[in-house]
Amino acid sequence: MTLSRPPARGPNGALRRLLAEVGWTEERLASNVSELAAATGVPLRLDPGAVARWLAGGSPAQPVPSLVAEALSRGLGRPVTVAATGLDPGSGERAAPADVPARDPVTVGDARPGDPADGPRGPVAPPTPQRTARAHPRTPAPDAEAMVRAFSAIDDGFGGGHSRGALVAYLARDLGPRLADIGAGRASRSGLWSAATQLTYRCGFMCFDENLHDLARRYYRVALDLASATGDSGARAVILRTMSNQARLLGHRRYAVHLAEAAMVTGGRSVSPARSAFLLGQVAVAAAGAGDRTNAVSSLSAAERQLSRATSRSTADDAADTAGTAMGGYHPAALWHQQAAVRALLGDRAGAITALTVSLTHRPAEERRSRTITRARLAELQLSHGEVDQAVTTWHAFLDDYRHLRSGRATTALRTLRSRLAPHAADRNVAGLLTRAVAESRPRTR
Numbered sequence: 300m301t302l303s304r305p306p307a308r309g310p311n312g313a314l315r316r317l318l319a320e321v322g323w324t325e326e327r328l329a330s331n332v333s334e335l336a337a338a339t340g341v342p343l344r345l346d347p348g349a350v351a352r353w354l355a356g357g358s359p360a361q362p363v364p365s366l367v368a369e370a371l372s373r374g375l376g377r378p379v380t381v382a383a384t385g386l387d388p389g390s391g392e393r394a395a396p397a398d399v400p401a402r403d404p405v406t407v408g409d410a411r412p413g414d415p416a417d418g419p420r421g422p423v424a425p426p427t428p429q430r431t432a433r434a435h436p437r438t439p440a441p442d443a444e445a446m447v448r449a450f451s452a453i454d455d456g457f458g459g460g461h462s463r464g465a466l467v468a469y470l471a472r473d474l475g476p477r478l479a480d481i482g483a484g485r486a487s488r489s490g491l492w493s494a495a496t497q498l499t500y501r502c503g504f505m506c507f508d509e510n511l512h513d514l515a516r517r518y519y520r521v522a523l524d525l526a527s528a529t530g531d532s533g534a535r536a537v538i539l540r541t542m543s544n545q546a547r548l549l550g551h552r553r554y555a556v557h558l559a560e561a562a563m564v565t566g567g568r569s570v571s572p573a574r575s576a577f578l579l580g581q582v583a584v585a586a587a588g589a590g591d592r593t594n595a596v597s598s599l600s601a602a603e604r605q606l607s608r609a610t611s612r613s614t615a616d617d618a619a620d621t622a623g624t625a626m627g628g629y630h631p632a633a634l635w636h637q638q639a640a641v642r643a644l645l646g647d648r649a650g651a652i653t654a655l656t657v658s659l660t661h662r663p664a665e666e667r668r669s670r671t672i673t674r675a676r677l678a679e680l681q682l683s684h685g686e687v688d689q690a691v692t693t694w695h696a697f698l699d700d701y702r703h704l705r706s707g708r709a710t711t712a713l714r715t716l717r718s719r720l721a722p723h724a725a726d727r728n729v730a731g732l733l734t735r736a737v738a739e740s741r742p743r744t745r
Contacts, residue, residue, distance in 0.1 A: 309356045313385035314367075321374040325350035331370040332363070335551070358386050362557045369553040378590045381553065443474060443494035450501055451625040456667045458706030459508030466502050474498065496525040496534050497625035500541070507545055508668070510707035515545065533574060536566030537626045540581045547588045555585040573609035576602040577629035580637035587644035595641050606634050632661035636673060643680065652680050668709070671700040675712035682719055691728050694720075698739055713740060 318328060329345040336343035343363070353359065353367075364386040371379040381387050446469060453462045474495055481491075503518030519542050526534040543558035559582040566578055579602035586594035606629065639654035655677040662670045674697040681690035694716050701709055717736050723729040 311354050311356055311385040313383060315354055317371050317375070317379065317384060321371060323374065325354070328367070328370065331374065332366050335366050335370050335373075335554075353386060361561075362554055365553040365557040369551055372553065378552075440490035440494055443491055446474075447494050447497050447501075447625045450498060452665065454501060454505055454508075455669070456665055456703075458668050458704040458709060459505030460705030460707065463502065463505040463509065466498060466505065470495070470498060470502065492525065492529050493531070493534075496522055496529075496531065499525060500534070500538055501625050504541065507541075508706050508708055510711065512545065512549060516542070519545075532565055532567065533570050534626060536562045536570060536578055537574065539565060540578050541627070543581050543585050547585050552585070552589040556582075556589050556591070559585040571609060572605045573629050576605035576609065576634065577627065579605060580629070580634060584637050584640045584644070587641040592645055595645065599638060599641050602634060602637065606631070630661065630663070632658045632663070632666075632669075635661060636669075639676075648680055648684050652677065652684060652686075655680065667700050668704060668706055671697055671704060671706070671709050672712065674700070675709070675715070679715065679719065687723060687726065688728065690720075691732050694732055695735070698735055701739055 318325070323331070325347040328350050329347050333343060333345050336345075343366075349359070358364070364381045364384060367384050367386055368379045368381045371384065450462060450466050450469075474491065478491055478495060499518055500522040503515045503522060506512075506515035506518060519538055522538050523535055526532075526538060539558050539562035543555045543562060546558055547555035559578070562578050563582060566575065570578070579598050583595045583598035583602060586592075586598060609629075635654050635658035639651040639658060642648075642654055643651035655673055659670065659673055659677070662673065674693050678690045678693040678697060681687075681693060697712070697716070701713060713736060717733060717740070720729050720733055720736075724733060
C-alpha cells in the first residue's frame with residue numbers, strides 16, 4: 300500500500316496525548332495497527348518511524364487513520380474518532396476506491412484445499428480486459444448467467460455450506476479456463492466477465508455464511524479485481540458494502556465506516572436508487588456501530604428516500620436491484636432489517652424488535668437463510684427485553700427453517716439459543732424448546 304505523505308502540519312499533540320493515555324510506545328501503536336490491518340485484510344506493515352512522522356505532523360492516507368482510531372478505541376475501551384487522533388485526512392476521509400486492497404498477499408489460515416482462492420491470483424485468474432471493452436455491445440452468456448441464478452437461489456434458500464464446493468469447482472474448472480481461452484476482450488463482451496464477478500462475490504458470501512472470514516475476504520478482493528477490470532463501479536460498490544458489513548460484525552468499527560463510505564463514493568451517480576439505498580443503509584449501520592448517531596440517522600433516512608424512489612419507478616435496473624441478484628437485492632425487508640440494526644446499536648431495543656418483526660413480514664419466501672438469521676436475532680432481542688414467551692415462539696420458527704440449512708451463521712445462532720435459554724430451563728415452554736434444539740444440534744447426514 301502506498302501512503303501519501305503531505306507536508307507536516309506541526310506536531311500532533313492529539314495523537315501524543317492518546318498514546319500517553321493508553322500507555323503505548325510508538326512501536327506498540329505501529330504493531331497494534333499492523334495486527335488490526337492484517338485482521339481486516341489490509342496488506343500493511345508499519346514501523347515506529349511511521350508513527351514518529353505522524354507525531355511530527357504527517358498524515359497517512361486512508362484506511363490508516365481509521366485503523367489507528369480503531370486500535371486506540373480498543374486500547375482505551377472507548378470510541379476514538381479519526382478527528383481525535385489528529386490524522387483526519389480531510390477529503391480523504393471518504394476514501395478513494397484505490398485505497399482498498401485488491402487481494403491479501405499473506406497466507407490465509409482457514410483456506411481449504413481445492414479452494415481456488417488459495418492460489419496467487421484467486422478463483423478465476425483471468426487476463427485483464429482493456430477498459431475499452433465495455434464500449435462494445437454485450438452479448439449474453441446464457442449458460443454462465445443461468446449458473447449465476449442457480450447458485451444464488453441455492454445459497455439464499457439453503458445456506459452457504461450447501462453448494463460452496465460445487466461453485467468453487469465451477470469457477471476453477473469451467474468459468475476460469477473459458478475466460479482465459481477466449482480472450483479478455485471477448486470474455487467481457489460476452490457477459491462471462493460479469494458472471495465471474497458475481498459468482499466470485501457469491502462464493503465469498505458463502506464463505507462468510509460458513510464463518511470462514513479470511514477466505515471470504517480473499518474472494519471479495521478477487522471480485523473487486525474483476526469488477527475494476529471492466530470498470531463496473533456498481534458491482535465494486537456492492538462488494539465494498541459487503542466487506543463493510545463483515546468488518547463491523549468482526550468488531551472493526553471504524554474500518555467498517557471507511558468501507559461503507561468508500562462504497563458510496565465508488566457507486567457515485569452510476570447506481571440505481573435501489574442500489575443507492577442499499578449502500579446508504581450500510582453507512583447507517585456502520586456509523587451506528589461506531590457511535591455516530593447523527594450520521595446513522597441521516598444515512599438511514601436517505602436510504603428510505605432512495606428506496607421509495609426505486610419502488611415508485613419501473614426501470615429495469617430498479618426492478619433487478621429490488622428483486623434481488625447474485626450481488627444482493629434491496630427491498631423493504633432489507634431496509635427494515637438495517638433500521639433494526641441501527642436502533643439496536645443506538646440502544647433502542649424495543650424499536651429494533653418492531654423493525655425486525657416488520658422485516659420478516661416483507662421477507663420473500665425464497666430467502667430462507669435471511670429469514671432464519673433474522674428470526675434468531677429477533678428472538679435474542681425479545682429475550683433480552685424480558686419477552687420470554689415471544690422469544691420461545693420466534694425460536695421455534697427459527698428451528699422450522701434451520702433444519703433445511705447448511706449455514707455456519709445459523710449453527711452459531713442455534714448455539715446461542717441454547718446458551719441464552721439455559722437460565723430459563725425451569726419454564727416448561729423453554730424446556731420443550733431446548734429439547735428440540737438439542738435434537739436439531741445433532742450431526743445431520745448430508
